[in-house]
Every structure is written in C-alpha cells, then in structure tokens.
Amino acid sequence: MAHGIAAAGHDDHAHGPPKGIVRWLTTTNHKDIGTMYLVFSLLMFMIGGAFAFVIRSELFQPGLQFVDPAFFNQMTTMHALVMVFGAVMPATVGLANWMIPMQIGAADMALPRMNLFSFWLLAFAFLLLLSTFLMPGGAPASGWTLYPPLVLQTGEAFPLAIFSIHLMGASSIMGAINVIVTVVNMRAPGMTLLKMPLFSWSWLITAYLLIAVMPVFAGAVTMLLTDYYFHTSFFNAAGGGDPVLFQHVFWFFGHPEVYIMILPAFGIVSEIIPTFSRKPIFGYEAMVYAIASIAFLSFIVWAHHMFTVGMPLAGQLFFSLSTMLIAVPTGVKIFNWTATMWRGSLSFEPPMLFALAFLFLFTIGGFSGLMLAIVPADYQYHDTYFVVAHFHYVLVPGSVFALMAAVYYWLPKWTGHMYDMTLAKWHFWLSAIFVNVLFFPQHFLGLAGMPRRIPDYASQFADWNMVSSIGAFGFGLSQLLFIWLIVKCVRGGKRATAGVWDWPHGLEWTVPSPAPYHTFQKAPEIL
Amino acid sequence: MPEGVSELSREIYNIHMLMLWICLAIAVVTFGAMIVAMIRFRKSRGAVADQKLLHNARLEATWTIIPVLILIGMAIPSVETLVRIEDTSGSGLTVKVTGHQWYWQYEYLGSGVSFYSRLARKSDVARQRGSGVDPATVENYLLDVDKPLIVPTGVKIRLLLTANDVIHAWWVPDFGMKRDAIPGFINEMWISVDADKPGTYRGQCAELCGADHGFMPIVVVTKPKAEFDAWLLSQKQVAGATLAATE
Numbered sequence: 001m002a003h004g005i006a007a008a009g010h011d012d013h014a015h016g017p018p019k020g021i022v023r024w025l026t027t028t029n030h031k032d033i034g035t036m037y038l039v040f041s042l043l044m045f046m047i048g049g050a051f052a053f054v055i056r057s058e059l060f061q062p063g064l065q066f067v068d069p070a071f072f073n074q075m076t077t078m079h080a081l082v083m084v085f086g087a088v089m090p091a092t093v094g095l096a097n098w099m100i101p102m103q104i105g106a107a108d109m110a111l112p113r114m115n116l117f118s119f120w121l122l123a124f125a126f127l128l129l130l131s132t133f134l135m136p137g138g139a140p141a142s143g144w145t146l147y148p149p150l151v152l153q154t155g156e157a158f159p160l161a162i163f164s165i166h167l168m169g170a171s172s173i174m175g176a177i178n179v180i181v182t183v184v185n186m187r188a189p190g191m192t193l194l195k196m197p198l199f200s201w202s203w204l205i206t207a208y209l210l211i212a213v214m215p216v217f218a219g220a221v222t223m224l225l226t227d228y229y230f231h232t233s234f235f236n237a238a239g240g241g242d243p244v245l246f247q248h249v250f251w252f253f254g255h256p257e258v259y260i261m262i263l264p265a266f267g268i269v270s271e272i273i274p275t276f277s278r279k280p281i282f283g284y285e286a287m288v289y290a291i292a293s294i295a296f297l298s299f300i301v302w303a304h305h306m307f308t309v310g311m312p313l314a315g316q317l318f319f320s321l322s323t324m325l326i327a328v329p330t331g332v333k334i335f336n337w338t339a340t341m342w343r344g345s346l347s348f349e350p351p352m353l354f355a356l357a358f359l360f361l362f363t364i365g366g367f368s369g370l371m372l373a374i375v376p377a378d379y380q381y382h383d384t385y386f387v388v389a390h391f392h393y394v395l396v397p398g399s400v401f402a403l404m405a406a407v408y409y410w411l412p413k414w415t416g417h418m419y420d421m422t423l424a425k426w427h428f429w430l431s432a433i434f435v436n437v438l439f440f441p442q443h444f445l446g447l448a449g450m451p452r453r454i455p456d457y458a459s460q461f462a463d464w465n466m467v468s469s470i471g472a473f474g475f476g477l478s479q480l481l482f483i484w485l486i487v488k489c490v491r492g493g494k495r496a497t498a499g500v501w502d503w504p505h506g507l508e509w510t511v512p513s514p515a516p517y518h519t520f521q522k523a524p525e526i527l
Numbered sequence: 528m529p530e531g532v533s534e535l536s537r538e539i540y541n542i543h544m545l546m547l548w549i550c551l552a553i554a555v556v557t558f559g560a561m562i563v564a565m566i567r568f569r570k571s572r573g574a575v576a577d578q579k580l581l582h583n584a585r586l587e588a589t590w591t592i593i594p595v596l597i598l599i600g601m602a603i604p605s606v607e608t609l610v611r612i613e614d615t616s617g618s619g620l621t622v623k624v625t626g627h628q629w630y631w632q633y634e635y636l637g638s639g640v641s642f643y644s645r646l647a648r649k650s651d652v653a654r655q656r657g658s659g660v661d662p663a664t665v666e667n668y669l670l671d672v673d674k675p676l677i678v679p680t681g682v683k684i685r686l687l688l689t690a691n692d693v694i695h696a697w698w699v700p701d702f703g704m705k706r707d708a709i710p711g712f713i714n715e716m717w718i719s720v721d722a723d724k725p726g727t728y729r730g731q732c733a734e735l736c737g738a739d740h741g742f743m744p745i746v747v748v749t750k751p752k753a754e755f756d757a758w759l760l761s762q763k764q765v766a767g768a769t770l771a772a773t774e
Binding site for chain 2: 320336338371
C-alpha cells in the first residue's frame with residue numbers, strides 16, 4: 001500500500017521519457033515498446049515484400065530471367081520466415097502492448113523489463129536470420145517448413161537460422177507470458193473477464209497458444225541441429241528415424257501458429273465493426289467461445305498439412321473431419337459480424353473499409369480451406385498454387401488487412417493527429433483491388449496443375465502468372481502510400497479528440513489523444 | 528482441375544466440383560446478407576442503430592447447426608472415395624518409382640526393366656539463365672522427358688514410391704493422385720487409366736526437393752495392354768543383352 005502512495009506522489013511531478021535514442025534502448029513503457037514492435041514489423045513487411053517482388057518478377061514470364069533456382073528457393077523461404085515471424089506476429093504483439101493495458105484499465109504491462117528484452121531478442125534474431133544471405137551457400141532454401149532431409153543440405157547458414165528461430169521463440173514466449181500475466185492480474189476493478197474487449201480476449205487465447213507450441217517448434221529445430229552436427233537420427237531412416245516425424249512435430253506447432261496470426265485479427269475486426277455500425281457486437285459470449293474452440297481445434301488438426309505422406313486411412317479420416325469442424329466456430333464469427341452490422345448505422349471510414357474487406361476476403365480463404373480439408377480433392381490441391389492462394393487469402397486480406405484496419409483505427413489515439421482520409425481511401429481501394437488481382441488467379445494456376453515453389457513453369461501457366469505478378473507490383477507499390485500516410489500523421493495533422501470516432505466504446509477512448517505517456521495510474525471505474 | 532482419365536480422377540473431380548458449388552451457394556447467402564446490410568443500414572441513408580439487438584439464441588443455434596449438416600453432407604462422398612483410393616489390392620502391375628535430385632527412376636518389378644527419366648534436352652537448354660532460347664518455341668516446355676514411364680491402359684497399376692536423397696512427390700493431375708516419395712520408406716498408390724484412353728500424360732514433382740525441383744517432370748505414356756506387353760518384352764531383351772555384355 002505504501003508503495004502505491006509513493007507512486008501516486010511521484011505522479012504529481014510526472015516527467016516524460018529520456019530524449020533521443022536512449023529512450024528507445026531503455027524504455028519499459030508499454031506504449032514505447034508497442035511502437036517499436038509496430039515499426040519493426042513495418043520494416044520487416046517491406047523486406048519480406050522485397051523478397052516477394054523478386055519472386056513475382058521471376059515468375060512474370062516463363063524462362064529464368066533474373067535469378068538462379070537456388071536463389072529463388074532462398075527467396076521463397078526467407079519471404080515466408082520474415083513475413084510470418086517478422087511482420088505479422090510482431091505487429092500483433094505491438095498492438096497487444098499498446099492496447100491491452102489501455103483496454104483493461106491497467107497502467108502498463110505486468111512485466112515491463114521482460115517486455116523490452118523480448119523486443120530486442122526479436123530484433124537480434126532477425127539480424128541473425130538476414131545475415132544468412134552472406135554465408136557460404138546462401139540463406140536457407142528448404143521452404144519455411146524446414147523439412148528434412150532437404151534442410152540438412154543448407155550450408156553455413158544452418159546453425160544461424162536455427163539459433164534465430166530459438167531467439168524468436170523465446171521472444172514470443174516472453175511476450176505471451178506478459179500478456180497472460182497482465183490480463184489475468186491487472187484488469188481494473190469491475191472489469192470481469194466477460195466484460196473484457198474482444199481484442200484483449202483474442203490475445204489472451206493467442207498467448208496460451210504461443211506458450212503451448214513455441215517450445216515444440218524449438219524442440220523440432222533442435223533435433224534438426226543434432227541430426228546435422230551430432231549424428232543423431234531423429235529424421236534419418238538409415239538410423240531408425242523418420243523424416244515424416246519432423247513434419248508431424250512441425251505442424252503440431254505450425255497449425256496453431258496460423259491461428260496465432262489470425263486470432264488477434266479476429267479481435268481487431270470485432271472492435272472495429274461495432275464502432276462503425278454504432279451498435280455493440282452481436283453475440284459477445286458466442287464470439288469468446290468461438291475463439292476458444294478454434295484454439296482448441298487447432299491442436300488436433302495438424303496432419304491436414306500432410307495428407308500425401310502416406311498416413312493410415314483412419315488418420316486421414318480423423319484429421320479431415322476435425323479440420324472440417326473448424327468451419328463451425330469460424331462461421332459463427334462471420335455470421336455474428338454480419339449480424340452486428342444488421343440494423344446498425346454504418347459509415348465507411350478507412351478502418352471499417354479494411355474490416356469489411358477482411359470479412360469478404362477472409363471468407364474466401366475459408367472456403368478454399370474447407371475444400372483443402374476434403375482428402376481426395378486435397379490429393380490434387382496439395383503443394384500447388386491453390387494452396388498458395390488459400391493461405392495468402394487468409395494471411396494478406398485476412399491478417400494483414402486486419403492489422404492495417406487496426407492502424408487506421410488507433411493511429412489517431414497513438415499520434416494525436418487525424419490522418420489524411422483521402423489518402424487512406426486510396427490506399428484501401430488500391431490494396432483491395434490489387435490483392436485480388438495478385439492472389440485470385442493463383443487458384444486457377446493451382447487447379448491447372450502448377451506446383452508451388454518452382455522458379456519457372458510450363459507455357460500453359462504463363463497468362464495467369466503474368467496477371468498475378470502485375471497484381472503483386474500494384475499491391476507492393478500501394479503500400480508505399482501507407483508508409484507515407486503514417487509518416488505524415490506522426491508529423492502533424494488535425495488534432496484528434498479523445499473519442500476520435502463517432503461512436504467510440506471502450507476505455508482506450510476515455511483517455512486524451514495522443515494517449516499520455518502513463519495512463520490509468522489510478523484504476524478507472526468500470527460500470 | 529482436369530477431369531482426368533481414370534475412374535478415380537473423375538470421382539475426385541466430381542467431389543471438387545460439388546465442393547465448389549456448395550461454397551459458391553454459401554458465398555451467395557453470406558455475402559448477400561453482408562451486402563444487404565451494407566446498403567440498407569448506411570448512416571448516410573439515415574439508418575438508426577438498434578442497440579438492443581445483442582443476441583438471439585435461436586438464430587445463433589441455427590447458424591451453428593446448419594453448417595454442421597452441410598459438413599456431414601460434404602464428408603460422406605469424400606470418405607467413400609478415400610476408402611477406394613487407399614485400397615491398393617488386386618493390381619496387375621507394380622512399378623517402383625524412386626525420386627532423385629533431380630530425376631525419376633522407374634523399375635518394373637519382377638521384369639528387371641529399370642530406367643531413369645530426366646528433363647528433355649531441349650527444355651533443359653532453354654531453361655538455363657540467359658540461354659537465349661524462347662521457352663515458347665520449345666514444345667512441352669519443362670513437361671517433357673527423355674524416357675517416359677510406359678504403362679498399360681485398363682490395368683490397375685500399383686506404384687511403390689520412395690526416394691534416394693530428399694522427399695519428392697509424384698503427381699500426374701490426369702490420374703487424380705499425388706503421393707510423397709520419402710527416403711527410407713515406401714509409399715503406395717494406384718492408378719488405372721481408362722482402357723480407351725491411350726495417350727501421353729504429364730505432371731511434375733510436387734514437393735520442394737532443392738534447386739532443380741521445378742525441373743524434374745513426369746511423363747506417362749499409356750498403351751493398350753498388348754502393345755505394352757510387347758514393349759516390356761523388348762526392354763527385357765535389351766536389359767538382358769546389356770547384362771550379358773557386362774558379364
């Protein structure tokens with residue numbers, strides 16, 4: 001109690017953060033760390049995008065024009081690793097840092113020093129991962145799934161890649177522990193779990209997924225390491241191991257991992273659609289239970305990524321049926337969002353535009369996901385561009401659009417300035433159109449028989465590849481508008497009010513914009 | 528997706544089309560509701576939010592149960608076909624397929640006939656960076672091999688798949704199936720091409736297997752049974768002669 005009084009006294013002569021670089025190296029403030037995560041993820045989004053640009057340029061027409069096949073494989077591998085672990089996941093962590101304390105009425109994250117440590121671990125992990133391009137033999141080229149025995153043909157980059165994955169995992173686990181401890185212990189009095197905003201809910205469940213599967217991934221890559229250096233035979237048939245064992249362990253991590261990337265997106269959309277429908281979320285409790293059941297199901301569907309490895313019939317049936325079940329809670333979410341708009345009063349500001357695009361385009365990714373769950377059809381789809389189209393639909397107009405919606409939703413709260421609405425709408429329409437030009441034709445390519453991860457293709461695939469590449473260039477360039485808009489908004493603009501939007505709901509809209517360096521040092525009253 | 532040239536591939540194609548139509552129907556209903564909401568309940572048209580519409584147990588139960596029923600409807604044909612796919616019994620010919628970095632090897636078990644199948648020379652020249660050859664001028668660019676796999680039509684053929692180095696996957700879309708070739712293990716699959724469909728069918732390796740993953744195509748020529756038997760006999764004699772010569 002004495003400590004509490006001392007803190008309150010300290011508050012009277014509140015000082016700001018130190019100036020310059022020292023602020024960012026030493027800060028333990030959740031808002032600063034959140035900002036660092038978000039900027040980091042934007043940087044990685046650009047680097048991963050540059051890799052995608054190389055891929056789509058090479059695939060613009062048949063024949064090899066720009067890169068060798070080996071380098072092409074490094075591009076596909078690094079594009080995936082950077083986008084998954086460097087762009088999407090850190091962006092959701094950044095949002096968690098900024099918004100969870102403000103949504104639940106806490107003064108900061110529960111473990112501020114660990115918070116900073118987990119950020120810098122991540123930054124160094126990526127320095128290490130990107131440095132593999134300079135190693136003899138180049139960066140890893142086995143696909144982000146790192147299947148042995150192929151991954152064991154990696155050159156000097158191998159231990160660096162494994163170690164950077166260990167660091168990323170440690171960073172994620174720390175971030176997840178922090179979220180759980182914060183949400184469980186630091187909610188303002190009266191903020192019961194079932195009053196908590198859905199974004200915080202979605203992150204609480206995501207954090208449990210992270211803690212459950214990141215160590216599994218670390219274990220899997222460590223076994224690769226010992227197979228490589230110490231002649232163990234976990235994945236080597238000649239020594240009694242099995243290459244498919246790695247795939248099972250990897251996807252036991254990998255499937256929950258894709259929900260780690262989408263559940264926070266669900267939370268974001270559940271915040272935005274009510275705001276711009278001027279109506280509370282429809283079926284709040286059902287939404288919470290739907291997230292929880294999706295998280296549970298994610299642990300029992302992993303082998304649907306590997307139907308072609310020659311599993312017993314019973315195994316294939318189990319994984320096919322359990323996968324189809326995921327459509328039920330996901331459907332509940334889609335229907336509840338639609339019902340939230342029903343009899344609402346809708347307006348279409350940039351966050352709402354991105355959330356609506358999410359609603360339509362994520363659903364398309366859901367349909368192709370359902371088709372992939374049907375084993376006989378999967379024998380045709382597996383490892384083709386149909387799969388590439390599927391997971392890009394759920395990740396780009398799914399996760400990434402939700403993250404952009406979140407930026408457009410909370411940016412005035414972060415910077416204290418309104419952004420350029422016209423520019424934001426341009427960014428939205430260009431992104432929404434080009435993302436479909438980019439990924440929709442990939443469905444056709446897959447069905448026509450084009451395997452994924454090839455640098456060159458037969459003539460009959462030429463037309464749709466060219467269309468897809470044009471979409472990619474358009475989509476990539478549109479993102480420069482996004483960066484320009486953010487820079488503009490940070491530097492100035494119309495003053496934002498505390499509520500920012502027409503029908504704000506939630507604690508984050510009760511504090512001024514920009515949010516003060518310290519918020520809720522006295523717990524707010526929850527009615 | 529090609530309808531293909533076997534009973535299985537047609538069954539798989541039909542399942543695919545059924546799924547596609549069901550998804551389209553669901554899309555029309557859900558996207559329709561979203562679009563209606565976006566048009567009818569615009570603030571700019573004076574819509575006022577009904578803030579009491581918070582949940583509706585009957586409605587929520589309905590949109591949980593109906594999807595379950597649709598899923599059951601989808602699962603039934605899929606399970607039936609899957610059971611048939613997994614039944615490799617009663618085959619008339621067994622071919623062992625081995626994936627190598629980066630070519631295939633075919634072995635007609637019990638006949639001593641075995642050969643390698645690599646990317647055709649013309650494609651291999653054209654695909655080099657800066658080759659100066661326009662891929663459009665190469666017939667069946669990247670989908671042609673020096674020596675195709677030859678199998679009889681109308682016979683259930685069992686393929687035993689394995690690999691020598693890393694994991695590969697054998698896939699010919701017209702046969703409806705793909706399966707991984709895993710070093711140290713043997714996978715099974717079967718194909719049976721319609722008796723009236725002799726022809727040439729093309730596919731590719733479908734599991735990332737290193738730098739030249741995109742350059743190890745699969746070509747299968749199907750011949751009527753009698754023609755195939757004659758071909759296999761001639762191959763046996765060649766194999767025998769080679770063996771004798773080396774001894």
